[in-house]
Amino acid sequence: MATAPRSARRPPGAGVKLSFNDPVVRAIFWQIVIVGAVGLVVWWLVGNTVRNLEARRIASGFDYFWREAGLPIGEAMIEYQPSDNYFRALVVGVLNTLRIAVVSIVLATILGTLIGVARLSRNWLVAKLASVYVETLRNLPLLLQLLFWYSVLQSLPPPREALNPLPHVYLFVRGLQMPWPQWTPELGTVLAVMGIGIVASFLVRGWAKRRQMLTGEQFPIGWTAVGLVVALPLAVFVMQGANLPLDVPTLGRFNITGGILITPEFTALLIGLVTYTAAFIAEIVRSGIQAVSHGQTEAAAALGLKRGQALRLVILPQALRVIIPPMTSQYLNVTKNSSLAVAIGYPDIVSIANTILNQTGQAIEGIGTIMAVYLTVSLSISAFMNWYNRRIALRER
Amino acid sequence: MPASLAPAHNTGNPIAVEMRGLNKWYGEFHVLRDINLTVRKGERLVICGPSGSGKSTMIRCINRLEEHQTGTLMVDGIELTNDVRNIDAIRREVGMVFQQFNLFPHLTVLENLTLAPIWVRKVPKKEAEEAAMYYLERVKIPEQAAKYPGQLSGGQQQRVAIARSLCMKPKIMLFDEPTSALDPEMIKEVLDVMVELAREGMTMLCVTHEMGFAREVADAIIFMDRGEIVESAPPSTFFANPRTDRLKLFLSQILRGH
Ligand SMILES: Nc1ncnc2c1ncn2[C@@H]1O[C@H](COP(=O)(O)OP(=O)(O)OP(=O)(O)O)[C@@H](O)[C@H]1O
Ligand SMILES: [Mg+2]
Numbered sequence: 041m042a043t044a045p046r047s048a049r050r051p052p053g054a055g056v057k058l059s060f061n062d063p064v065v066r067a068i069f070w071q072i073v074i075v076g077a078v079g080l081v082v083w084w085l086v087g088n089t090v091r092n093l094e095a096r097r098i099a100s101g102f103d104y105f106w107r108e109a110g111l112p113i114g115e116a117m118i119e120y121q122p123s124d125n126y127f128r129a130l131v132v133g134v135l136n137t138l139r140i141a142v143v144s145i146v147l148a149t150i151l152g153t154l155i156g157v158a159r160l161s162r163n164w165l166v167a168k169l170a171s172v173y174v175e176t177l178r179n180l181p182l183l184l185q186l187l188f189w190y191s192v193l194q195s196l197p198p199p200r201e202a203l204n205p206l207p208h209v210y211l212f213v214r215g216l217q218m219p220w221p222q223w224t225p226e227l228g229t230v231l232a233v234m235g236i237g238i239v240a241s242f243l244v245r246g247w248a249k250r251r252q253m254l255t256g257e258q259f260p261i262g263w264t265a266v267g268l269v270v271a272l273p274l275a276v277f278v279m280q281g282a283n284l285p286l287d288v289p290t291l292g293r294f295n296i297t298g299g300i301l302i303t304p305e306f307t308a309l310l311i312g313l314v315t316y317t318a319a320f321i322a323e324i325v326r327s328g329i330q331a332v333s334h335g336q337t338e339a340a341a342a343l344g345l346k347r348g349q350a351l352r353l354v355i356l357p358q359a360l361r362v363i364i365p366p367m368t369s370q371y372l373n374v375t376k377n378s379s380l381a382v383a384i385g386y387p388d389i390v391s392i393a394n395t396i397l398n399q400t401g402q403a404i405e406g407i408g409t410i411m412a413v414y415l416t417v418s419l420s421i422s423a424f425m426n427w428y429n430r431r432i433a434l435r436e437r
Numbered sequence: 438m439p440a441s442l443a444p445a446h447n448t449g450n451p452i453a454v455e456m457r458g459l460n461k462w463y464g465e466f467h468v469l470r471d472i473n474l475t476v477r478k479g480e481r482l483v484i485c486g487p488s489g490s491g492k493s494t495m496i497r498c499i500n501r502l503e504e505h506q507t508g509t510l511m512v513d514g515i516e517l518t519n520d521v522r523n524i525d526a527i528r529r530e531v532g533m534v535f536q537q538f539n540l541f542p543h544l545t546v547l548e549n550l551t552l553a554p555i556w557v558r559k560v561p562k563k564e565a566e567e568a569a570m571y572y573l574e575r576v577k578i579p580e581q582a583a584k585y586p587g588q589l590s591g592g593q594q595q596r597v598a599i600a601r602s603l604c605m606k607p608k609i610m611l612f613d614e615p616t617s618a619l620d621p622e623m624i625k626e627v628l629d630v631m632v633e634l635a636r637e638g639m640t641m642l643c644v645t646h647e648m649g650f651a652r653e654v655a656d657a658i659i660f661m662d663r664g665e666i667v668e669s670a671p672p673s674t675f676f677a678n679p680r681t682d683r684l685k686l687f688l689s690q691i692l693r694g695h
Contacts, residue, residue, distance in 0.1 A: 253562035256555065338502055339539035343553035343605060344528040353552060357543045 152321025592623025
């Protein structure tokens with residue numbers, strides 16, 4: 041019966057005549073119209089472009105990926121020389137985009153959460169400062185803020201007069217240069233122990249939870265994790281002689297060599313993206329916490345739950361439901377906004393693909409590459425956040 | 438009146454709640470004025486009075502949802518001070534039912550009931566669930582255990598809230614207008630549960646305007662106005678011989694409504 045045709049369920053006398061007043065007929069009609077219109081537009085665009093390219097004798101296809109780029113790039117996370125091919129240059133750009141996006145997302149989440157909580161503070165001054173921050177940062181165009189931070193960093197002194205706030209740490213016009221640990225087998229061991237500590241913490245957490253459900257006994261899982269992830273690797277480090285050779289920057293006549301250099305382009309972009317996005321995240325966190333009624337806190341307190349338990353077991357799970365969806369769009373915004381890097385010369389994917397596009401003239405492929413990269417990154421973020429959202433929202437009603 | 442409801446008032450029972458010269462201000466506003474009150478174990482106290490008279494504030498002082506400023510407040514032999522250990526100890530012994538239920542919407546009924554026993558009383562999960570089912574039967578909705586609060590009617594939610602408090606095995610129960618947010622047809626199912634609780638000898642402090650309930654179970658009724666306890670009497674005298682004009686006026690207003 042469930043598969044009976046629609047007409048069979050009509051009231052007698054209504055007939056089986058197809059009518060434009062039938063919502064099903066109407067829906068199908070409009071879908072056909074829309075698909076047809078989109079198809080026409082695409083057909084026209086593609087035909088036009090192909091004819092134009094042929095007329096201007098521009099090659100098409102992705103063969104140029106494997107030609108020598110001859111393109112200098114300011115900073116790269118993998119080995120790169122201008123003699124490498126275009127494809128490698130693009131990979132450098134993608135990695136730079138991912139680097140700025142990931143670091144910005146993490147820092148903006150932390151800063152935004154702190155400011156959002158500060159806005160709810162009972163301390164008048166703290167709350168006021170936080171709301172001034174939010175209102176200022178979120179109402180100025182991001183591009184302006186990036187240019188501001190970049191010009192601040194550009195006004196730093198040349199290498200000879202580099203600021204020296206801490207021993208071996210130099211702040212000058214080409215960025216922040218500081219000591220960096222050299223790779224040794226001992227360091228490898230310490231990092232391996234730390235990794236094992238992280239895995240072990242999760243195992244202990246699972247065990248503690250099962251034991252609590254069975255016996256009611258609680259276990260100080262937070263301190264155990266600190267011990268496993270921080271104290272244990274530290275102990276191993278000390279046992280191995282506390283030997284950490286550093287690559288230390290040295291001041292030359294025109295340059296500073298050694299250590300690690302964080303460029304002003306990266307820093308300006310990072311500060312700009314983090315402070316700007318944190319303002320939006322602060323608002324999301326604030327409204328998320330406020331969405332949980334005060335009665336929930338009171339009920340938890342009346343039942344004898346401690347403040348931390350109430351926050352973790354009652355308030356946060358409810359606040360997160362409200363926070364996660366808008367947070368997802370902020371994470372997507374950070375990623376997309378990182379393309380403003382082109383304005384201050386940070387070599388992200390847009391900046392590099394744009395240069396390549398100018399060299400090769402293959403605009404369609406160039407823009408297509410950028411779009412494919414952003415689409416992949418954005419869809420991955422969306423997929424992850426949707427998964428997380430479902431995980432916390434399923435236990436709802 | 439059933440024998441089990443014999444007044445516990447003025448018997449030699451130990452003291453459950455005692456307020457001596459309690460005062461509280463909200464800024465300039467004197468919300469509780471020199472409150473003196475003794476509630477003995479097993480006693481049922483009903484508190485009534487006009488809106489804004491300080492009824493909620495007074496009973497919320499008992500589990501430190503509000504802080505009093507002067508005077509002493511003893512609960513179950515423990516004095517309420519700023520000492521967090523005392524506050525924790527008292528909250529473990531005192532259950533509270535709110536006007537707005539305040540169930541945890543992200544947890545099932547069963548999880549609402551087991552959360553505090555598991556995390557505060559450190560009861561194994563299985564044991565906590567068995568106890569929870571027992572109390573759900575007591576409030577006559579065991580079949581709702583797997584549902585979320587949002588799927589229940591107001592009356593059912595309030596009964597879950599009562600069961601949730603009972604799961605902590607409190608010695609004293611506080612009710613703050615538990616039926617005021619309910620549709621008339623659901624009030625009775627909640628009052629029935631409360632009457633039964635009273636029959637079993639639970640110490641209860643109950644802010645309510647359900648005068649039928651007060652008449653049936655209360656050992657004493659307190660009338661509050663403008664932050665003061667104006668009258669305190671057993672139900673018979675309370676209704677028949679109000680001494681002050683303020684109470685006469687109040688009774689004429691609320692009894693007309695019924
Ligand atoms: N947090 C607060 N800050 C300032 N004033 C408050 C606060 N909470 C309550 N009050 C005031 O204290 C007085 C007593 O409030 P309370 O809630 O105890 O009254 P109530 O007798 O329970 O009234 P109702 O029957 O309306 O619930 C009211 O005038 C109220 O406006
Ligand atoms: Mg009240």
